[in-house]
Amino acid sequence: MSQPQPSREEMIEAGRAFEQRLRSAQASLEHALVTGSSADGTVVVLASGLGQLRAVQVSPAVFDTRDVTALQNAIAQSIRAAAANAATLAEEKMGAVEINLY
Template identity: 75%
Template structure:
């Protein structure tokens, strides 16, 4: 049985550079990607980048007829969480496990 060969410093540096380039490419792609999040009742939709930057919030005018502030607040929160989860899933597909924070 022979021992496995250890990578040389040059090979390790090359692998590190290739990994860094893949991550940079994925980051650019995520910055251009768009994900959505919807509230459970469908009255609020959040549009965010794949990096978790909120781009837009759409609110169905019906929520104003109801005048239920608590329901609207919950719908916005649900939508932001859903957009964050969708951004994280897209990032996992592109980069592996990472954490996404909406801002």
Template identity: 55%
Template sequence: MQPDFTALAEQARQMQQRMVSAQKELEQSVVTGNSADGLVTVVASGLGRTLAVRVEAAVFDGRDAPALETAILQAIRAAANNAERLAATRMGPIEISLS
């Protein structure tokens, strides 16, 4: 028995529509990530594009550039991880049936 190519093409079209829709949702979504000390926040799109970096004034009191660099890196990584989790949730599993 051969697969029904019309049904397969329809499944592919529907999957593509879901992917396009999920990508649009992710583009409009916003995630944040914070440094371990909470003094730096990175705001990113659901696709992981950095939109803003917010630094609390307390960071400047110590004038510790390496600590600030570490905090910014932690916040960027946290935002990227949150965007990745959101994308996995929105995109969901991809299923293709060839029967």
């Protein structure tokens, strides 16, 4: 036997409940912090669970080598790692989503 179709009111209520769960997850992600580090550990990036960049921490040791290219690569690695961590957290909370740092 087939299942009875939900009423219009039941569908609307289910939609509202789903919207509320998404809003709650979004608020939680907005306040969550994720980090990303460069492979050499000289740069750490802090971002929200939504991928909004919050801070960049650079080890003073990078200035001893004066290697601009290495610093640029470390920053890029850290940002990519933070974005990946934010995407993982968002997927846990909301399902699959795309995170862009901005």
